[in-house]
Amino acid sequence: MHRRTFIQQSAIAGLACWSDLPEDPLLGHGEFRYRLNREWCLGNTALFPVKNCHELAMDRRGRIFMTTDETKNNILIFNKDGKILDSWGHDYPGAHGLTLHDENGEEVLYITDYERHEVIKTRLNGQVIRIFGWPADSGKYPEKSSFKPTETAIAPNGDLLVADGYGLDYILQFSPDGVLKNMFGGPGQLKNAHGIALDNRNPARPQWLVSSRAENQLKRFDLNGELLETIELPGAFICRPVVNGKNIYFAVLISELPWDSGTGYIAILDENNRMTSAPGACTPHYDSEGRLNTMYQTIKAFRHPHDVLVDEHGNLLVTQWNSGGVYPYFLERVA
Amino acid sequence: MMKYPLLVLIAFVPLAVAGQQKLKLAPPKVREYTAFFLEKSTLQLEFALDGAEIWYFKQGDSLAEKYTRPLVLEKSGEIKIWTRHPDFENSDTLVLPFFESKYFPAESSFLTNPDSLYAGTGAKGLFDLKQGSRDLHDGSWSGFRGDSVVILMSWKKKVKPRMVLVSEFDSPSAWIWPASGIEVFGRNNQGNWEKTGEWKNESGQVKHTAPRVFQTVSLGKMPYKTYKILVRTNGRIPANFPGEGSNAWLFIDEILFQ
Numbered sequence: 001m002h003r004r005t006f007i008q009q010s011a012i013a014g015l016a017c018w019s020d021l022p023e024d025p026l027l028g029h030g031e032f033r034y035r036l037n038r039e040w041c042l043g044n045t046a047l048f049p050v051k052n053c054h055e056l057a058m059d060r061r062g063r064i065f066m067t068t069d070e071t072k073n074n075i076l077i078f079n080k081d082g083k084i085l086d087s088w089g090h091d092y093p094g095a096h097g098l099t100l101h102d103e104n105g106e107e108v109l110y111i112t113d114y115e116r117h118e119v120i121k122t123r124l125n126g127q128v129i130r131i132f133g134w135p136a137d138s139g140k141y142p143e144k145s146s147f148k149p150t151e152t153a154i155a156p157n158g159d160l161l162v163a164d165g166y167g168l169d170y171i172l173q174f175s176p177d178g179v180l181k182n183m184f185g186g187p188g189q190l191k192n193a194h195g196i197a198l199d200n201r202n203p204a205r206p207q208w209l210v211s212s213r214a215e216n217q218l219k220r221f222d223l224n225g226e227l228l229e230t231i232e233l234p235g236a237f238i239c240r241p242v243v244n245g246k247n248i249y250f251a252v253l254i255s256e257l258p259w260d261s262g263t264g265y266i267a268i269l270d271e272n273n274r275m276t277s278a279p280g281a282c283t284p285h286y287d288s289e290g291r292l293n294t295m296y297q298t299i300k301a302f303r304h305p306h307d308v309l310v311d312e313h314g315n316l317l318v319t320q321w322n323s324g325g326v327y328p329y330f331l332e333r334v335a
Numbered sequence: 336m337m338k339y340p341l342l343v344l345i346a347f348v349p350l351a352v353a354g355q356q357k358l359k360l361a362p363p364k365v366r367e368y369t370a371f372f373l374e375k376s377t378l379q380l381e382f383a384l385d386g387a388e389i390w391y392f393k394q395g396d397s398l399a400e401k402y403t404r405p406l407v408l409e410k411s412g413e414i415k416i417w418t419r420h421p422d423f424e425n426s427d428t429l430v431l432p433f434f435e436s437k438y439f440p441a442e443s444s445f446l447t448n449p450d451s452l453y454a455g456t457g458a459k460g461l462f463d464l465k466q467g468s469r470d471l472h473d474g475s476w477s478g479f480r481g482d483s484v485v486i487l488m489s490w491k492k493k494v495k496p497r498m499v500l501v502s503e504f505d506s507p508s509a510w511i512w513p514a515s516g517i518e519v520f521g522r523n524n525q526g527n528w529e530k531t532g533e534w535k536n537e538s539g540q541v542k543h544t545a546p547r548v549f550q551t552v553s554l555g556k557m558p559y560k561t562y563k564i565l566v567r568t569n570g571r572i573p574a575n576f577p578g579e580g581s582n583a584w585l586f587i588d589e590i591l592f593q
Contacts, residue, residue, distance in 0.1 A: 024358070025358070025422040025423065036358070256469060257468075257469035257470055258469055258506050258508070258509060258546065259508070259509075260506075260508045261469075263361065282364070282381075282382070282383035282384060283383045283384070283385075285383070293383075296361070296364045297361045298360065298361050298382060298383065298384040298387070298418075299358055299359075299360060299361065299384070299423065300358060300359040300360065300361055300426075301358055
């Protein structure tokens with residue numbers, strides 16, 4: 001039970017002593033330690049049900065958007081205190097990836113739906129602006145059902161990058177009006193290309209960062225799709241990388257197979273792409289040759305984390321897949 | 336007069352207990368382990384969390400012990416392992432069985448071929464003491480999807496094992512179910528098959544408590560040179576499970592004669 005809930009319930013009962021409560025132990029390592037709050041959102045699950053909670057994005061007003069494959073409300077909108085402000089969306093049975101992008105002053109959303117085999121661009125109120133369909137003219141996709149997009153990212157020139165993480169593992173580059181311009185990755189280079197992010201930590205040399213989840217790797221590509229580097233992260237089935245400041249954050253769905261093993265955790269890489277903290281997992285350790293030890297879950301704080309949102313204070317929000325229909329967890333940064 | 340204090344107690348206790356609810360630890364990380372061995376097996380564990388300890392209880396011992404170094408097992412049995420930390424709830428207990436093997440067939444073959452996607456290394460791969468990982472493509476697993484699987488094996492002279500163990504995978508979310516029955520036959524001097532052992536899941540219920548299933552079948556006392564094992568798949572996946580109505584997969588990584 002979290003303190004906030006405890007205070008609320010204690011006030012009702014008029015009982016219990018605050019000082020008797022032990023502090024929850026911190027999660028994480030080094031400078032990145034957090035106190036877990038599993039009751040950040042105390043929403044009414046009858047009114048706002050969720051199944052798998054996939055991804056998160058925050059708009060400039062501080063509202064947090066989340067995709068879930070529950071078609072009663074595919075998009076839930078929270079404030080920073082975990083209150084559910086609004087919801088919309090009934091037509092996204094495979095609502096998965098979520099990218100928020102400012103386009104000439106208007107913030108828009110890109111929702112990937114692997115069941116519809118489409119990427120849908122919407123306004124923040126849910127109004128559909130454009131649908132990016134399956135790449136029939138690519139020569140790689142014989143049928144619509146083979147395209148199962150999981151994630152998007154926006155290129156510096158405004159192009160849309162789509163990771164086909166549940167399909168054929170290509171990264172597809174579309175112009176803003178939906179013309180396929182380039183493809184890279186694919187089965188020879190990526191295995192379960194679940195997430196993609198623009199890594200602009202070096203503004204002079206922006207690159208694509210793609211998770212090859214089943215290989216426990218992050219791969220770096222230049223903006224033309226040339227593979228530059230593979231970052232080995234054994235024991236990390238990475239959902240999508242999130243670039244924030246000089247760090248990369250990501251949810252690790254599981255640390256070992258099978259896919260429903262419930263062995264997930266969160267990971268944070270430093271500016272050199274070395275794992276520096278792993279809330280819920282063992283201490284990251286590199287040997288003399290620079291290889292990371294195989295990571296594994298130590299604390300059952302999460303089951304199957306799927307995405308991380310970093311707020312302006314360095315706190316984290318974490319969504320989870322296949323974890324009992326829970327709302328996002330909040331990790332307050334304390335170090 | 337007594338009503339109020341009683342109500343206060345009822346209201347207070349659940350809150351206080353709930354307020355001290357701890358996060359749970361994960362079980363130890365198993366770094367080295369093989370369930371099947373000829374002479375001895377080594378168990379190496381790890382748990383890199385400050386202040387945490389690994390504990391184990393070996394079948395036949397009287398007390399649990401703190402794990403400090405790799406353990407060497409020389410007999411069939413099982414070890415229970417778990418983690419402890421004062422700030423967390425103890426982990427679930429993992430039970431790791433160990434099986435000593437004494438009988439290796441000179442020849443083996445499938446009378447029912449595995450699915451081409453999961454062909455493993457052929458029938459000999461089921462008698463190599465190599466345990467499959469959780470990656471079903473690691474070459475140790477043979478995957479089947481029909482009604483039953485038949486495997487033939489023979490020795491250079493007659494052998495009299497007391498039991499057969501079939502090591503299987505169980506993952507209902509991946510449509511993989513354990514066997515529903517196993518029959519073992521020996522070929523007599525007249526060339527006829529005689530049933531020498533049988534196990535059947537009489538209830539039809541599967542609990543799915545662990546991803547690994549080690550199913551044993553006791554055998555009769557007659558020795559044979561040639562044995563035949565028939566393993567029945569679970570058939571169609573029952574209602575309310577992923578893949579409902581489809582044929583369940585059966586995955587086997589090892590067959591052991593003891």
